[in-house]
Every structure is written in C-alpha cells, then in structure tokens.
Amino acid sequence: xxxxxxxxxxxxxxxxxxxxxxxxxxxxxxxxxxxxxxxxxxxxxxxxxxxxxxxxxxxxxxxxxxxxxxxxxxxxxxxxxxxxxxxxxxxxxxxxxxxxxxxxxxxxxxxxxxxxxxxxxxxxxxxxxxxxxxxxxxxxxxxxxxxxxxxxxxxxxxxxxxxxxxxxxx
Amino acid sequence: xxxxxxxxxxxxxxxxxxxxxxxxxxxxxxxxxxxxxxxxxxxxxxxxxxxxxxxxxxxxxxxxxxxxxxxxxxxxxxxxxxxxxxxxxxxxxxxxxxxxxxxxxxxxxxxxxxxxxxxxxxxxxxxxxxxxxxxxxxxxxxxxxxxxxxxxxxxxxxxxxxxxxxxxxxxxxxxxxxxxxxxxxxxxxxxxxxxxxxxxxxxxxxxxxxxxxxxxxxxxxxxxxxxxxxxxxxxxxxxxxxxxxxxxxxxxxxxxxxxxxxxxxxxxxxxxxxxxxxxxxxxxxxxxxxxxxxxxxxxxxxxxxxxxxxxxxxxxxxxxxxxxxxxxxxxxxxxxxxxxxxxxxxxxxxxxxxxxxxxxxxxxxxxxxxxxxxxxxxxxxxxxxxxxxxxxxxxxxxxxxxxxxxxxxxxxx
Numbered sequence: 001x002x003x004x005x006x007x008x009x010x011x012x013x014x015x016x017x018x019x020x021x022x023x024x025x026x027x028x029x030x031x032x033x034x035x036x037x038x039x040x041x042x043x044x045x046x047x048x049x050x051x052x053x054x055x056x057x058x059x060x061x062x063x064x065x066x067x068x069x070x071x072x073x074x075x076x077x078x079x080x081x082x083x084x085x086x087x088x089x090x091x092x093x094x095x096x097x098x099x100x101x102x103x104x105x106x107x108x109x110x111x112x113x114x115x116x117x118x119x120x121x122x123x124x125x126x127x128x129x130x131x132x133x134x135x136x137x138x139x140x141x142x143x144x145x146x147x148x149x150x151x152x153x154x155x156x157x158x159x160x161x162x163x164x165x166x167x168x169x170x
Numbered sequence: 171x172x173x174x175x176x177x178x179x180x181x182x183x184x185x186x187x188x189x190x191x192x193x194x195x196x197x198x199x200x201x202x203x204x205x206x207x208x209x210x211x212x213x214x215x216x217x218x219x220x221x222x223x224x225x226x227x228x229x230x231x232x233x234x235x236x237x238x239x240x241x242x243x244x245x246x247x248x249x250x251x252x253x254x255x256x257x258x259x260x261x262x263x264x265x266x267x268x269x270x271x272x273x274x275x276x277x278x279x280x281x282x283x284x285x286x287x288x289x290x291x292x293x294x295x296x297x298x299x300x301x302x303x304x305x306x307x308x309x310x311x312x313x314x315x316x317x318x319x320x321x322x323x324x325x326x327x328x329x330x331x332x333x334x335x336x337x338x339x340x341x342x343x344x345x346x347x348x349x350x351x352x353x354x355x356x357x358x359x360x361x362x363x364x365x366x367x368x369x370x371x372x373x374x375x376x377x378x379x380x381x382x383x384x385x386x387x388x389x390x391x392x393x394x395x396x397x398x399x400x401x402x403x404x405x406x407x408x409x410x411x412x413x414x415x416x417x418x419x420x421x422x423x424x425x426x427x428x429x430x431x432x433x434x435x436x437x438x439x440x441x442x443x444x445x446x447x448x449x450x451x452x453x454x455x456x457x458x459x460x461x462x463x464x465x466x467x468x469x470x471x472x473x474x475x476x477x478x479x480x481x482x483x484x485x486x487x488x489x490x491x492x493x494x495x496x497x498x499x500x501x502x503x504x505x506x507x508x509x510x511x512x513x514x515x516x517x518x519x520x521x522x523x524x525x526x527x528x529x530x531x532x533x534x535x536x537x538x539x540x541x542x543x544x545x546x547x548x549x550x551x552x553x554x555x556x557x558x559x560x561x562x563x564x565x566x567x568x569x570x571x572x573x574x575x576x577x578x579x580x581x582x583x
Contacts, residue, residue: 004548015454016511016558019508022504024499024500024502024503030553031553032549099545
C-alpha cells in the first residue's frame with residue numbers, strides 16, 4: 001500500500017478537529033498542512049508503539065508489552081511535537097519531509113511484523129491504537145475525534161502488517 | 171450558478187470581487203438559492219461580513235506582507251485593523267502592531283459605502299417576484315447588514331428581549347416568570363429564523379435566556395435563592411442588552427463567574443461547543459448542495475460564537491477558579507477558530523456558487539496534482555474541506571472522478 005494513504009486516512013479521521021490540538025492563544029491554522037503533519041506524528045507514534053511491542057515480545061520482558069507500547073507512543077506524541085506545526089510556518093517541503101519519514105516508519109513496521117503470529121499482532125495493534133487515543137485525549141482532543149483516530153490507526157496498522165482480517169483488529 | 175462544462179477554462183483570471191460583480195443575476199429556481207446564500211453570508215456570522223469581504227477584495231489584490239486596513243465611511247475613518255499575509259499562504263490578524271513594524275505596512279483604504287452583496291440582493295429582489303415570506307426575510311437580512319455599518323445602531327431583537335424582561339421584572343407573575351427563559355430563547359430563535367440577527371447578537375440573546383437559568387439551577391433545593399439568582403442575572407442581561415451584544419456578553423458572564431457559577435457556565439460552554447461541532451460535522455457530511463451546507467453553518471454560527479465568547483469573557487473574571495482556567499482557554503481557542511471557519515464557510519457557499527467557481531477550483535486541483543502529485547491534490551481538497559468551504563461529498567468532483575458539480579435542490583429549503 002502507499003504509506004501516504006495511511007497518513008491521509010488518519011488526517012481525515014482527525015478532520016477539522018485538529019484545532020483541538022492547538023496551543024492556546026494565537027497560532028497558525030493552515031488547515032491541511034497542520035492536520036497532515038499532526039497525522040504523521042500520530043502514525044509515527046503508532047509505529048513506535050508496534051515496534052516497541054514486537055521487540056518486547058521477543059525479549060525476556062522486564063516491562064509488559066502494554067507498558068512498552070504506552071511509553072513508546074507517549075514519547076513520540078509529546079505536546080511539543082504535536083503543537084509544533086501550529087507555532088511554526090510549515091511549507092510543502094516540511095510536509096513532504098514529514099510524510100517521507102513516516103513512510104520509512106511504516107516500512108520498518110512492515111518488515112518487523114513479517115512472519116509474526118497474527119493474533120499477537122492484532123493484540124499489539126489494538127493496544128497501540130488505544131494508547132494513541134489516550135495520549136491524544138490527554139493533549140486536548142475530544143473523545144469523538146479521538147475515537148475516530150483510534151479506529152483509523154488500527155485499520156492502517158492492520159493493512160500495513162497485512163493482518164488477514166481486512167477490517168483490522170476491532 | 172454552474173457553468174455547463176466544469177473543465178472549460180475561463181477566459182481570464184478575475185479577482186473574487188470582479189467575478190462577483192460580473193456574475194449574471196440568477197434565473198428560475200436559482201433565484202431562491204442565491205437569495206438564501208447571499209442573505210446568510212450577510213448575517214450568518216458577523217452582520218455585513220459579505221459586504222466587508224468584497225469591499226476589501228475590491229480595495230486591494232491579495233499581497234504578501236503587513237497590511238494596515240483603514241475602513242472609511244462617508245469620507246471618515248470608522249475603524250482600522252492589521253493583518254499579515256505570508257508567502258506560504260498563512261496569515262495572522264493583529265489587534266495591535268508595534269510602532270517599528272508599522273512603517274513597513276501597506277495601507278489599504280476600504281470604502282464601506284460599497285456594499286456589493288447587499289446591492290446584488292436588492293437587485294435580485296427588484297427583478298424577481300419572490301413569494302412570501304421571502305421579501306420580509308430578505309429585508310430583515312438587509313436591515314441587519316445595514317445596521318452593522320451604522321455606529322450606535324440599536325439591535326431591535328435584543329431591545330425587544332430587553333423590554334420583555336424588564337416588563338416581567340416590574341410586574342412579576344410567578345407563573346409567567348418561570349417561562350421567561352424559554353420565551354427569551356424562542357424570541358432569539360424567531361429573530362434568527364427571520365434573518366434579522368447575526369451570530370453575535372443571537373449568542374448574546376441565548377446568553378440572556380440560558381445564563382441566568384443555568385446559574386439558578388445551582389440552587390434547585392432552595393427555591394428562594396434560585397429565584398433571586400435568576401432575577402439578579404436576568405436583570406443584568408436585560409439592562410446590558412440595550413447596549414448591544416458585546417457589552418452584554420462581557421458583563422453577564424463576568425458577573426456570573428464573580429458570583430461563583432463557573433461550574434454551571436463550564437457546562438453551558440461545553441454544550442454550546444458540542445452543538446456547534448455537531449452542526450459543523452453535519453455540514454461537512456452534507457451532499458454537494460451549497461444551500462444545505464450553508465443552512466447548517468448558519469445554525470452552527472451562534473453556538474460557536476457563544477462558546478468562544480463565554481470562554482473569553484469568563485477568563486476576564488479574577489474569580490474564575492484555577493481548575494477552569496486551562497479548559498476555558500483551550501475552549502476559547504477551539505471555538506474561536508471554529509467560529510471563524512464557519513464565517514468563511516458561509517461566505518464561500520455564496521461566492522463560489524454565484525461566481526461558478528467550482529470548475530476553476532477543479533482545474534486548480536488538477537494542476538496541483540500534475541505539479542505535486544497526490545500529496546498536493548490531497549492538501550488542496552482538504553484545505554477547502556477543513557476550512558468549511560465545501561463538504562466531503564465534493565471530493566469526487568474536485569478530483570476529476572465525477573462530472574457532477576454542486577447543484578441546488580429546492581427540497582433543501
């Protein structure tokens with residue numbers, strides 16, 4: 001699949017509610033660029049969650065897979081990172097750089113997940129998408145758009161790792 | 171108004187104001203569509219908004235840099251503002267600009283005596299028989315827009331509500347008094363439905379109906395205190411309504427917070443924003459029918475504006491509990507942005523329809539795709555969508571996957 005489409009789908013799930021992630025007060029509101037860059041942060045965080053979980057599953061775990069997912073997602077979905085596009089002028093080059101980096105993250109997830117147990121992957125994806133939703137709500141996103149994003153992340157990750165259930169793990 | 175072939179290139183590039191001026195008057199059922207779209211663009215958000223936008227567009231070509239806009243009426247300067255447009259297309263409005271930056275600003279003088287949208291609406295009404303209640307509605311919209319250009323003009327809807335409340339306070343009838351919140355609410359609804367109240371005045375009228383009532387509900391177990399709270403706040407509302415929406419909103423909300431009702435106002439603010447969000451989402455999910463989209467945005471504008479102003483005014487009170495400070499600041503940012511986008515959306519439903527802009531936008535999308543691929547195409551289509559310029563259903567047409575442009579369906583009315 002085209003990795004850009006995964007980001008587009010998450011950005012569409014966020015929709016015009018991306019403004020809920022804005023810092024308070026004066027800010028930039030270039031609609032599609034900000035939504036898209038926010039979506040790249042979300043997808044990158046989700047990829048980080050999946051990779052951390054796969055790594056943790058393969059090791060003698062000192063922390064649970066769930067903890068690893070939460071930590072990885074939280075670390076990549078920081079307030080500063082999500083709010084950055086609202087406070088800096090972003091152009092097409094910045095948008096393309098963010099999309100290219102996210103495409104690399106998705107490719108890494110695809111490689112790492114190859115040949116792994118489908119049921120285990122489904123659980124990892126479910127946990128990752130839930131962690132993304134939780135972090136986004138913590139950043140100020142309302143429950144309704146946060147749930148839309150969770151579902152979209154879940155579906156896009158499922159498609160990326162070629163999970164057999166086309167609808168994703170929900 | 172839709173051109174027959176959406177892919178046929180236009181003969182020359184026109185500014186928005188030029189295209190608006192040159193657009194032929196509508197015919198047949200399109201008269202009804204355009205009356206609604208023009209009237210709603212005039213009073214849907216801030217009264218007179220469509221006239222101001224067109225006057226500004228006439229006064230200056232969009233250019234990057236700092237602009238000092240000076241609004242002139244009958245030769246006298248009536249107000250001014252600063253805005254900045256950046257090469258990347260982003261921009262920012264400023265209430266104030268430091269002296270050292272002012273020297274670099276380009277001054278643009280906008281003649282507010284020019285009212286292109288109101289004039290067009292008058293011309294349509296003069297040349298087309300419109301069945302009742304059309305003429306009354308349009309006159310309401312035109313009067314409302316005119317008032318916005320008249321300093322110190324009273325707002326008849328707000329004055330009517332003020333007088334009704336004052337009459338109740340002078341001759342208290344407990345049974346009638348209990349129905350006062352609903353009667354104020356119904357009155358603002360009526361004025362809004364008659365296209366005679368803009369979003370700001372409607373928000374103020376809703377505050378008059380809802381703020382005293384929700385604060386009084388805090389004393390459900392103490393009828394005497396509940397009635398006293400309601401009387402005190404509704405008196406402030408009625409008194410300040412005579413001075414206009416701005417004055418009334420600020421004072422009523424600040425006083426209610428000072429009196430300790432932040433929790434009740436917090437819930438009201440959340441409810442208003444949820445109402446605006448629901449209507450905005452419905453507009454985005456609507457078919458490619460500008461009157462349907464505009465109707466939903468028209469209803470979304472007052473609660474969005476009210477949510478922004480409630481949050482803003484409440485923060486002015488030193489009595490606002492710390493637990494609400496961040497939540498209200500966040501809500502103000504979100505609601506203010508939504509309110510601005512709704513105003514943009516109402517404007518674009520009218521101007522894109524009147525100027526038949528959809529074909530040109532479709533060609534721009536095709537050019538963007540040829541230049542920057544799917545990323546550029548996605549960005550351009552979503553800019554319009556997230557900016558409430560068009561609903562999601564227009565994606566297929568704009569991306570060239572369908573040849574069905576937006577149409578007017580009289581059943582939308």
